[in-house]
Amino acid sequence: MRSKVLLIGIDGATWEILKPMMDEGRIPNIKRLYNEGASGILTSTIPPLTPVAFASFHTGVNPGKHGITDFQLHYKEMGMSGIIDSTFLKYKTFSEIANDQGKTVISINIPLTYPTPKLNGVVIGDFLAPRVYPGLVHPTEIYHSLIKKADYKILGISLKQKPHLSTDEVIRNYIDVESVRYSIAKKLMNQYDWDLFLIHNQLLDSVQHGFFHFLDKRSSHYSDEKYNIVAKYYESMDKEIGNLLENIDANTTVVLFSDHGFKLIKKNVHINSFLRKRGYFAMGKKKRLLPIGKIVRFIQGIDSKGLRYKMFDLLGIDLKVRRELVSKFKSSNDNNEKSQAFMRDGAYFGNIYLNRKLGDSENVGKHLIEALSELKDPVTGDKIVAKSYISKDIFSGPYLDEMPYLFLEPAGDYAFATGDNLDELITDIDYEKCNSGGHALEGIVVVWGKNVRSIENIRCHILNIAPTVLAVLGIAVPAYMDGKALEEPFYEKPIARTNSSMDGFNKTLRDTEGDRNYTSDDKDVIKERLKDLGYL
Secondary structure, rough: OOOOEEEEEEEEOOOHHHHHHOOOOOOOOHHHHHHEHHHHHHHEEOOHHHHHHHHHHHHHHOOOHHOOOOEEEOOOOOOOEEEEOOOOEOOOOOHHHHHHHHEEEEEOOOOOOOOEEEEEEEEEOOOOOOOOOOOOOEEEEHHHHHOOOOOOOOOOOOOHHHHHHHHHHHHHHHHHHHHHHHHHHHHHHHHHHOEEEEEEEEHHHHHHHHHHHHHHOOOOOOOHHHHHHHHHHHHHHHHHHHHHHHHOOOOOOEEOOOOOOEOOOOEEEEHHHHHHHHOOOOOOHHOOOOHHHHHHHHHHHHOOOHHHHHHHHHOOOOHHHHHHHHHHHOOOOHHHHHOOOOOOOOOEEEEEEOOOOOHHHHHHHHHHHHHOOOEEEEOOOOOOOEEEEEEEHHOOOHHHHHOOOEEEEEEEEEEEEOOOOOOOOEEEEEOOOOOOOEOOOEEEEEOOOEEEEEEHHHHHHHHHHHHHHHHHHOOEEOOOOOOOOOOOOOOOOOOOOOOOOOOOOOOOOEEEEEOOOOHHHHHHHHHHHHHHOOOO
């Protein structure tokens, strides 16, 4: 009997929000999957960022093997960095492995699928694509027959517009954008005789980044009125999931998952400020700060009634020029070569790189771990670092030397941040202008189908998704995968055969539809999008 798998990603979903909504009767389809299937916590990668988590999701290998720890990959030899995309994946994805075994794959908006791989089926790329164009889709005929006609959008309104729009306007826009995506999914689901179907709800991540203070009842900004407005997004998402479930047969196993969890954040902790005060981080020379840079910073601080955007227009400062000016200012403080330790990029979780050219880096690392374990909020006395992870202790693979020495998990309502603030250790978050939700390690997972038991509290790591899907499809799991096929959810355990002959390592670039030779404008668009979500 032919087995099929439907994977539904809901970005950043957490039981802390979903369970109350199930009890309130807002999301009956998710509740049905929960009640009838095997549910539990999905543990994300360290750090729990989308490119890191989805690199492990796709390949089944830990970050030490795929080398991705952030949205940007830095090339030490060339002094350059690049935005992560599908061509950075070092191993074959489970979708590609299924494709090689003759399976038909439909993939919609799954992170790290742009440039789009040419699989047998359909691939619509993800939010790291610069724009909607034929290269976003394989085969390109689908772009002309479905995508273009549907007014398909990658993402919705920028969260930077929060001060100028009502919460209801933003939520309605997000619902409309995802509704188009689900509509296309249903058409493709019925048009193709598929074996593996993947769809990802990316905008839930934006909803929770922007409005978590209206969802978490511990927040001083919580109100029933605002909660009900934001809950409309979850209700719409649940309805669309229900529509997908109506279009599958009895031989389909459904996996509902989130790549990471979410939590309320109240304060940003500036790690480079901490390192500077202890003499590990070198301050750059501020004389390079251009006068126009001061003007840009002043304008960026103006947010009332959209004046900031009007002033940018008035001065003729477009997106590209604005980013170049701001980056010039930031580079004045970005003096990592002269620092013994520094945090680079990253969001919510902290990271610390050690400069091995300057002194005994291992000794520096030990001192930092001790100091960080004792780091407390000077106002409240609360502990700031929940746990420190040394990369070589938690990962294995050839990319350990390229990774941060240390990753930091924030405690409580704190989040770690980079940026140019070297004077203050902790700053409060202004929810009117800034994001209130941050990533957490514990996401959600539900497995549902006729061969799945109704149980709770299963434990699943995101590394387990790839081998589990392959096993359910009857495809041998490559021996190099670090994840293992889940057995606990199933009455009859899938036979997880091992393919020891397959190394899976991509020695050549994938054959893709899109072009990764981004223009400077493309790069600006993607970076602005990531900055909007608090990732850069």
